[in-house]
Amino acid sequence: MSKTIHILNGPNLNLLGKRQPEIYGADTLADVEKACAELAADLGLSTELLQSNHEGEIVEQIHRARDEAAGIVINAGAYTHTSLAILDALNTFEGPVIEVHISNIHAREPFRHHSYISARAQGVIVGCGVEGYEFAVRRMATLLA
Template sequence: MTTPKVFILNGPNLNLLGVREPAVYGHDTLSQIEERCIARASAKNLMIDFRQTNTEGELIDWVHEANGGAQALILNAAGYSHTSVALHDALKACAIPKIELHISNIHAREAFRHKSMVSPVVTGLICGFGTDGYVMALDAAARLIEKSLKNQ
């Protein structure tokens, strides 16, 4: 059996982690988060494909790619979570387990962040745990993949 793959997709401005609003997003850089994810994935016998883009269309293309190329998807769509019907539609068409991830608690922030276009079409949501949410999401993805394999 091949090692299950998890796509970890990051949306706009997450390349600025570590310098952008550290009081909200912490001091970890996206590279540091990726390193932690690689370590956790290895411990869980998973492969990861970790990506970041500031472009909505590219993010949507990656969701399409994950649907045929991964066993689970973790998505921090950042600002696109609240605005992108197109991303919602791409996720709705994606048949693998999907986890929405936010570093901050979007429900404790500005009102426009309270509504997510992504939430209705994902398996679950992790928010408000800082960058530790990435590791939590990988743990959840591992359980979802294991459950999926048992049901085959």
């Protein structure tokens, strides 16, 4: 039985491929899900991708991951910069956490430069486009080995 990675996505990521493609690219969240699932399978893992525009639902997804996942890959979107609740939930999760951002948050508006999630993450991948999710799955495979 393979270990499962939960890939959690925050607000507006359901619009990936449609919203600001000059920043986020043309790939959709379904494209990300497919690429990660295929890569994970090659690495002996499985993935479950979840997205919500609601902070509380992301917290609930992290709580579910405590019983269902070996690791979490998270792109919390704007909640990255504002949510102590998501950080607190991640602190209850015992496995590794990798933070992903499609754009380079450090080259954007100053309010995006701080991440609450980084305090919990074993790794942070920024500015690599949607390929950053695949980098995160690869890194997670190493951490779980």
